[in-house]
Amino acid sequence: MGFASGLIGGFTLTASVLYLSATYHRQQRLRQSLALRQQSLVLTNVVDPLPPQPPPTAREARISIAETAKDFWNEKVERTVSSIEGMNWSDVWLSAEEKVAAVWGKVMKTSGEEVPSPNMKGS
Template sequence: MGFTTGLLGGITLTTSLLYLSLRLHTDNRSHQSALLRQQSTLLQNIVAPPPPVPAPLPREVRAGVLESAKDRWNAELERNVRSVQNVDWEEWGRWAEDGVSRVWRRAFAKSQEAVDRAAGNA
């Protein structure tokens, strides 16, 4: 290894180590500074708490035609779902059974009349 190569290698190694150690020192100091600032703020808030922040004013945004249509659709859908949920299914089942039995009795009575007429004609 020649004089120039050794000199350049030594300078590179020295500056790299110097840069890394300064960078580490700077990062540590900024971290310590942030911690001290945080602790100072906490202590100040304990001694003299800041005034409460007023609530933000509500913002009114006018809905467009599409949003209004969506809202109406959703309201109608909710109303229909609630009506289906509020149905007394046992009562509805009894009503359906009664209707089917009435239709069955009529059909059976008509078929019985047809059988009786056919037997009377024979």
């Protein structure tokens, strides 16, 4: 190993050890400082407790037009969703089939072709 590489290697090793030692000691001092602050606060509160907080006062919030509109919109959406959830979809389907069959029958009558009965199945 040459002089330069030995010198650089020794410097790097020494600097790394010093940096890690300083970082470790700094972290330890911070932990000790935090622990001492907590212990001091606990002892202070035991000897001289803080006065109780006054009860919160009642506040009236002013309702804006935007909030009123939002509430109105939300009520409408809730009503719509509940009506959709309570709907019998098989009845809706049958009603739609009957309406389409009636329209189809009118179209076929105007064209002059024979209209099959909706109750008859195709053969």
